[in-house]
Amino acid sequence: MGNINTHKTLILNSTFQPLSLATPKRALSLLLNKKINVLKESNVKLRSIEKSVIIPKVAVLTYYVKAPYSRRVALNRENIFIRDSFNCQYCGKEAESIDHVIPKSKGGSHEWNNVVACCKKCNLLKADKLLSKTVLNLKKIPSIPEGNFWIKTIIGNNPDPDWKEYLVTQ
Ligand SMILES: [Zn+2]
Structure with missing residues (x-):
């Protein structure tokens, strides 16, 4: 059972x-x-x-x-991590925190296109600086999640293997 x-x-x-x-x-x-x-x-x-x-x-x-009651994906830490595959968007290592690409103190907004998952080390390097003032580079431009992304936020990262064939994004 x-x-x-x-x-x-x-x-x-x-x-x-x-x-x-x-x-x-x-x-x-x-x-x-x-x-x-x-x-x-x-x-x-x-x-x-x-x-x-x-x-x-x-x-x-x-x-x-x-x-589409659940299709607007909430902008929160967990969903940012899911969008960025739990990888630091600067160095590719395991993400541990969220970075505002344009720091909030410099007018950056808390929006999908200004937030990325990042590791502690890069977060420390980046600190309160603009990206151009650091040695860091973004792996890809952050964007609003689209398509069937929201289903990932419902099923999590370890979906039942029996679901797999039905989770192909169209
Ligand atoms: Zn990093």
Whole structure:
């Protein structure tokens, strides 16, 4: 039996684009209301009123969800790290903090195109200076995450291997 406390069902939109993760309880409710079709079963069972139901690992909605309720990616430390693949954008080492490319003290804004993940060492080198006054160079110009990026912020960095084939970004 799978662990019911950690089990999550990957829910795809009717267009097969990844949409969200559902708890077993939520997945059961969607199933009983015929709102999803199972694409892949799990080994987690939940007992409903009359029968026990196998909770899906992956399911597709029978209807199209238009509201992109979670698609605006919040500008926070975690999401900046995800966008920058947890790598320092100056040297490529493991990122430990966030740097404002144009320092806030020099009028830089807290926006996607002015923040990068960076390591402690580069952060110290950079300090409160403009990039041109340091030996550092940006690996790429920071930008607003696009496309299906938001799904990464939902599923995290270690998605269930069974989801993989359904997480291909389109
Ligand atoms: Zn660095």
